[in-house]
Amino acid sequence: MLPDAAIDAVWRITNHPGTLVEGWYDDIVASITPHQYVELVGIVAGMNAVDRFADALDLDHLRLPPPRPGAPSQEGPDAVVTTHWVPTVERGGSNVLAALSAVPTAWASSRPIASAHYVPEDKVVGDLSWNRGILSRPQIELAAAVTSFANDCFY
Amino acid sequence: MADGAGVRYGREIGDLVRAAVAGDQQAVASQRSRVETMLGRAAMVDTLAVFANFSMMTRIADATGTPLDPGSVDISAGLRAGLGLDSLTSTRFQEPGPAVSGR
Numbered sequence: 191m192l193p194d195a196a197i198d199a200v201w202r203i204t205n206h207p208g209t210l211v212e213g214w215y216d217d218i219v220a221s222i223t224p225h226q227y228v229e230l231v232g233i234v235a236g237m238n239a240v241d242r243f244a245d246a247l248d249l250d251h252l253r254l255p256p257p258r259p260g261a262p263s264q265e266g267p268d269a270v271v272t273t274h275w276v277p278t279v280e281r282g283g284s285n286v287l288a289a290l291s292a293v294p295t296a297w298a299s300s301r302p303i304a305s306a307h308y309v310p311e312d313k314v315v316g317d318l319s320w321n322r323g324i325l326s327r328p329q330i331e332l333a334a335a336v337t338s339f340a341n342d343c344f345y
Numbered sequence: 346m347a348d349g350a351g352v353r354y355g356r357e358i359g360d361l362v363r364a365a366v367a368g369d370q371q372a373v374a375s376q377r378s379r380v381e382t383m384l385g386r387a388a389m390v391d392t393l394a395v396f397a398n399f400s401m402m403t404r405i406a407d408a409t410g411t412p413l414d415p416g417s418v419d420i421s422a423g424l425r426a427g428l429g430l431d432s433l434t435s436t437r438f439q440e441p442g443p444a445v446s447g448r
Contacts, residue, residue: 274412276409308399328352
């Protein structure tokens with residue numbers, strides 16, 4: 191069973207991401223560890239992408255695979271709180287790219303989603319004219335900006 | 346061609362994304378049909394793919410307290426000060442503003 195704080199975080203991140211404040215985060219990590227929270231964010235954010243894509247196309251949600259036995263590895267880099275609320279590892283690039291860096295598997299899970307649905311990571315700023323031959327890059331960026339605005343995204 | 350931030354078919358793309366964020370299935374179906382008619386089925390799916398990715402990225406950013414990037418801090422200082430954005434938590438906590446003329 192998930193702790194109440196984790197359930198609250200899942201609900202709040204899913205439904206009201208634009209209302210999250212540091213005091214709320216502090217309350218959550220009083221009950222779960224910052225690394226557990228980062229892993230949770232990665233899972234919730236990724237599932238929001240997959241499920242909302244299905245909903246928008248009126249498709250069935252993907253079924254989750256069965257859980258595997260075993261304890262979490264607890265392995266990860268040394269991460270400290272510097273720029274974000276959560277601990278991060280210096281990796282260069284934009285701040286959002288470092289947001290999940292304390293839990294490398296959470297970060298790695300988000301990359302295929304971003305590359306397939308948006309733009310491959312090396313093309314985001316490395317090739318501002320890149321597109322996959324469907325929408326133009328300005329059309330892609332407009333869809334991105336409208337989504338961020340409508341979600342009340344501070345970043 | 347309809348305008349939307351000066352982007353070709355930007356209005357249609359923006360309307361589809363806004364409907365998807367709102368989760369209004371009837372509006373989404375209507376806007377999907379509109380974009381598919383004007384830009385094609387692949388463009389409709391691609392628009393919703395971008396929407397899906399930024400449904401993820403906005404949550405990662407806002408849930409981790411991701412700050413503005415160094416390159417964005419200075420150039421946005423005047424804008425943020427003028428609009429009071431540095432003390433804004435969410436538009437959901439604000440009183441509705443006056444109607445904007447012409448809209």
